[in-house]
Amino acid sequence: MGRGPGAHHAQRRAEIADAVLAIVADRGLAAVSLTEVAAQAGISPGRVQHYFPAKRQLVEAAFERGNELSSARIRAKTGADPQAAEPRLVLTTVLGELIPYDTATEAHMRVRQSFHAFAFAEEAIAARLRVLYADFHRQMADLIARDQQAGHIPAALDPHATALALVALAEGLAAYVLTGVTTASTARRQVLAAVADLYR
Amino acid sequence: MGRGPGAHHAQRRAEIADAVLAIVADRGLAAVSLTEVAAQAGISPGRVQHYFPAKRQLVEAAFERGNELSSARIRAKTGADPQAAEPRLVLTTVLGELIPYDTATEAHMRVRQSFHAFAFAEEAIAARLRVLYADFHRQMADLIARDQQAGHIPAALDPHATALALVALAEGLAAYVLTGVTTASTARRQVLAAVADLYR
DNA sequence: CATATGACGATGCGATCACATTGCTTTACC
DNA sequence: GGTAAAGCAATGTGATCGCATCGTCATATG
Numbered sequence: 001m002g003r004g005p006g007a008h009h010a011q012r013r014a015e016i017a018d019a020v021l022a023i024v025a026d027r028g029l030a031a032v033s034l035t036e037v038a039a040q041a042g043i044s045p046g047r048v049q050h051y052f053p054a055k056r057q058l059v060e061a062a063f064e065r066g067n068e069l070s071s072a073r074i075r076a077k078t079g080a081d082p083q084a085a086e087p088r089l090v091l092t093t094v095l096g097e098l099i100p101y102d103t104a105t106e107a108h109m110r111v112r113q114s115f116h117a118f119a120f121a122e123e124a125i126a127a128r129l130r131v132l133y134a135d136f137h138r139q140m141a142d143l144i145a146r147d148q149q150a151g152h153i154p155a156a157l158d159p160h161a162t163a164l165a166l167v168a169l170a171e172g173l174a175a176y177v178l179t180g181v182t183t184a185s186t187a188r189r190q191v192l193a194a195v196a197d198l199y200r
Numbered sequence: 201m202g203r204g205p206g207a208h209h210a211q212r213r214a215e216i217a218d219a220v221l222a223i224v225a226d227r228g229l230a231a232v233s234l235t236e237v238a239a240q241a242g243i244s245p246g247r248v249q250h251y252f253p254a255k256r257q258l259v260e261a262a263f264e265r266g267n268e269l270s271s272a273r274i275r276a277k278t279g280a281d282p283q284a285a286e287p288r289l290v291l292t293t294v295l296g297e298l299i300p301y302d303t304a305t306e307a308h309m310r311v312r313q314s315f316h317a318f319a320f321a322e323e324a325i326a327a328r329l330r331v332l333y334a335d336f337h338r339q340m341a342d343l344i345a346r347d348q349q350a351g352h353i354p355a356a357l358d359p360h361a362t363a364l365a366l367v368a369l370a371e372g373l374a375a376y377v378l379t380g381v382t383t384a385s386t387a388r389r390q391v392l393a394a395v396a397d398l399y400r
Numbered sequence: 401c402a403t404a405t406g407a408c409g410a411t412g413c414g415a416t417c418a419c420a421t422t423g424c425t426t427t428a429c430c
Numbered sequence: 431g432g433t434a435a436a437g438c439a440a441t442g443t444g445a446t447c448g449c450a451t452c453g454t455c456a457t458a459t460g
Contacts, residue, residue, distance in 0.1 A: 009406090009407095012407095025320075026320075027320075027321050028317065028318065028320050028321035029230075029317075030229070030230055030321065031321065033446080033447065033448080034447080034448065034449085035446085035447085043408095044408075044409055044410085045409085045410095046407095046408060046409045046410070046411095047407080047408055047409080049408095049448090049450095050406090050408060050409095051407095053449085054448085054449080055447095055448060110320050113316065113317050114317045114320070116313065116317070116379065117228065117229075117313050117314050117316070117317035117318075118228065118317075119378075119379050120225075120226075120227075120228050120310050120313070120314070120379075121228035121230065121231065126379045126380065129379050129381065130379065130380055130381055133376070133381040134381070137381075161386070161389075161390060164373070164376070164382060164390065165369060165373075165393075165394070167372070168369055168372030168373045168375075168376060168387075168390070169365060169368055169369045169372055170372070171372045171375065172367070172368030172369055172370070172371045172372030172373075172375075173364070173365070173372075175316055175368075175371065175372075176364070176368060178320065179316065179319050179320075179326045179329050179330065180326065180330055181329065181330055181333040181334070181337075182364060186361070187368075189361075190361060190364065190365050190368070194365070209436095209437095212437095233416080233417065233418080234417080234418065235416085243438090244438070244439050244440080245439085245440090246437095246439045246440065246441095247437080247438055247439075249418090249419075249420095249438095250436090250437065250438060250439095251437095253419085254418085254419080255417095255418060255419085
């Protein structure tokens with residue numbers, strides 16, 4: 001797409017979605033309003049409305065955007081091809097990524113938590129979360145199954161159940177880190193220990 | 201306190217706080233407003249305002265109320281004296297209580313999740329959460345330490361770290377149950393397996 | 401060149417919100 | 431029995447919200 005109307009459409013939408021994510025990360029989903037988003041993005045409220053005629057679409061776009069950014073960050077760390085890398089390395093990387101260690105990951109986990117809570121009232125978001133996690137858990141289970149067949153992980157474990165428990169542990173700890181219940185390093189140590197426990 | 205002004209003060213406040221919890225549980229914290237709360241409680245908006253002059257106090261009261269109800273439910277299941285009961289029984293009961301299994305526990309976990317997200321924007325709530333969890337984790341750690349000294353749990357484990365991981369696992373799984381990512385029975389099985397793993 | 405359309409900014413509108421104010425009734429206390 | 435305070439309902443108020451509408455300008459297209 002070159003110049004003219006619609007040339008920067010996708011980019012503008014992404015910028016606005018990023019503004020929403022920034023607001024959610026430091027003031028929560030309740031602080032998201034058209035004027036607030038416009039101020040955060042440094043544009044007029046009319047422009048926000050132009051790209052997102054209804055607030056619902058604005059929030060959903062931010063949700064999708066957050067997931068994209070998360071996937072991109074994970075891909076950057078593990079490589080594009082999930083089959084190519086060592087399962088154990090991918091497991092520790094991905095699970096470690098769930099524990100906030102800088103402002104970007106902290107913001108992302110805050111957003112994730114906020115949408116989790118939001119899903120109680122918005123079935124559309126809940127449905128997307130289910131799809132997202134089904135995929136995520138399946139990928140983790142695949143990694144575990146691969147190292148089971150390689151003889152590195154006890155074959156008695158149920159790959160999917162184990163994956164579920166690992167991710168749940170990581171996210172539970174992440175929630176603690178976000179509110180200051182525990183430190184990031186403690187949480188990270190716990191997650192890595194849980195992975196190591198698979199390979200005992 | 202007998203009759204006259206102030207006689208039912210605490211009870212009225214509790215009723216209103218319960219109404220807030222009910223709204224949070226099925227429509228989220230964003231749906232909480234003075235008129236909404238009044239409608240839920242079947243009283244006039246003025247009465248809500250009378251007992252809670254500012255919305256902040258209303259939300260905080262609901263937060264405290266939720267914690268009280270949770271503690272009461274746990275006490276009812278484990279007995280009043282935490283020293284009297286078998287540590288393993290208490291561990292499984294308390295952790296199992298974190299997994300939603302009926303409308304009451306589901307509502308409670310929804311409320312907990314909502315306040316967790318709310319804490320990002322409200323430092324006062326975050327501070328209360330920290331105190332709450334510090335206490336909670338310490339109690340769990342004590343139970344583990346007691347069964348370590350009894351020789352039922354490997355002494356090599358760090359009681360506090362182990363307690364932290366167990367609760368985080370349970371809450372992470374609970375979040376999945378709430379959005380339908382996984383079933384309650386699966387989550388429960390995972391939690392019980394984690395406890396059983398301590399006693400291996 | 402004419403016209404339609406995209407891309408906005410500006411303004412207005414109705415709803416809702418938290419909160420303030422007022423006033424009436426009931427009760428405790430001197 | 432008079433008075434002060436508590437317990438409420440009713441109403442008002444200013445702010446903010448999402449969203450609709452209108453107008454302007456640039457650009458692609460015929």
